[in-house]
Amino acid sequence: MLLIDSHAHYDDGRFEKEYEGGAFAALRDAKTAGVLCVVNSGADLETSRASVSLASRGGGELPEIYASVGIHPTETGRYRSMNEALDGVRALAGEKRVVAIGEIGLDYHYPDTDRETQLSFFDAQYGLAEELSLPVVIHDREAHGDVFDIVRAHPNVKTVLHSYSGSAEMARQYGSLGVFMSFGGVLTFKNAEKTREAARAVPRELLMLETDAPYLAPTPHRGKINTSAYMVYTAGVLGSLFGTDADEAAFRAAEASRRFFGI
Ligand SMILES: [Zn+2]
Numbered sequence: 001m002l003l004i005d006s007h008a009h010y011d012d013g014r015f016e017k018e019y020e021g022g023a024f025a026a027l028r029d030a031k032t033a034g035v036l037c038v039v040n041s042g043a044d045l046e047t048s049r050a051s052v053s054l055a056s057r058g059g060g061e062l063p064e065i066y067a068s069v070g071i072h073p074t075e076t077g078r079y080r081s082m083n084e085a086l087d088g089v090r091a092l093a094g095e096k097r098v099v100a101i102g103e104i105g106l107d108y109h110y111p112d113t114d115r116e117t118q119l120s121f122f123d124a125q126y127g128l129a130e131e132l133s134l135p136v137v138i139h140d141r142e143a144h145g146d147v148f149d150i151v152r153a154h155p156n157v158k159t160v161l162h163s164y165s166g167s168a169e170m171a172r173q174y175g176s177l178g179v180f181m182s183f184g185g186v187l188t189f190k191n192a193e194k195t196r197e198a199a200r201a202v203p204r205e206l207l208m209l210e211t212d213a214p215y216l217a218p219t220p221h222r223g224k225i226n227t228s229a230y231m232v233y234t235a236g237v238l239g240s241l242f243g244t245d246a247d248e249a250a251f252r253a254a255e256a257s258r259r260f261f262g263i
Contacts, residue, residue, distance in 0.1 A: 001034040001235065001247050004254040005063075005228040006182050006261070007103075007137065007162045007210035008038050011050035014214040018225040023054075026213075027062045030228035036254070037064045037263060038228055041103050041137060041162075043072035045088045055097035063228070066263055068100035068137050069093055073107040076121040077114055086124055093132055099261040101129040102137025103162060106150075109141050122150060130157050135260060137162050144170060151179060160260055163212055167194070168201040175203045180260050182208040185218035185226060188237045200241050208260065209234055209253040 015023035027038065040055060042048025048069035058065030069092040071085055079085040093101065104125040106118050129136045135158035140147040144166050151159055151174070160180035164171065171181060181202050186192050199207065209231055211217075217226035218233040232246060239249035257263070 001232060001250050002254055003033070003035045003209065003228070003231045003235065003250050004257040005030070005035055005038040005211050005213070005231060006160070006208040006257045007041050007184070008213040008228060009043070009047070009215075010038065010040050010065075010213070011047055011054055012214050014225055018214070019227065024062065026227045026229075027065075031061060031063045033229035033232060034250075035063045035228040035231065037066065037257070039066045039068060039099065039257075039261060042067065042069045042092075043103060044075040044078065045071070045085065045092070048089065048092050052092055052095045052098060058097075064263070066097050066099045066261060067095070068102040069098055070102045070104040070125055070137070071121055072103050072139060073105050073118040073122065074110075076117045082120060082124060085121075086128060089125065090128060090132070093128070093134060098134075099263060100135045100137050101125055101132070103139040104136065105139035106143035106147050107139060107141040108143040119146070119150075126150065126154050126157060130154060135159065139163075140165065148173070152177065158260060160208060162210060163216070164198060164202075165195065166198060168198045171198045171201040175201070175206055178206070180206045180208055180256065182210045183234065183238065184210045184212050185216040185222070185230070185234055187234050188218040189222065190219070196237070196241055199238065204242070204252055205256055205259075207238075207253055208257045209238065209250065
């Protein structure tokens, strides 16, 4: 099977604690399972820097590793000056193997969220991506309407909604705008019929697979640490949705990822 993991966090400390041999052992095992490439996503300046450094170590017995850099919505409150933070993102975006700005977006899950700050960072980083001609990786949690409006306001930027959690109807609307959508372990959860329905509504050339590792491990590993090797389960479910085998589902999703990131 040929797989590309379009979104993961191998710099996360959970790998050292919960995966024997740590992140590099997990990446080696992923390569053995057929994972050719991993896009490691930053969530603040520190993890974006870690993504860039991880990317420089890919290849050989590891998958090829690429990085995306950006400030995640829940991290936006940490920076006293948005412009300073943005300068940091801009500098990192110029590093080798950086293929996207992300993950950026909106997260309205917590009631005490400062939505205004999140919206400013989101819009500014979208603008940065446009200026640098880089695609954007979006995190959207319980903010579907506002995210949709901002995506629509940036028609010149290639965009993916990572771990897509919207409706099938919204997936069709995004599809008609040429926006990519990426699916992970949730696709395999028993209670995730809504997510499977949404995946079925996505044009195949816009549908990517991811893990969000170490989070959101698919069934039958749900609740444990996730790794790119487990994408075989997600690909199996995706195949069943489209009436193909897991290999073809994985291959077509990998093609979409290649086109999206230019890798
Ligand atoms: Zn993530």
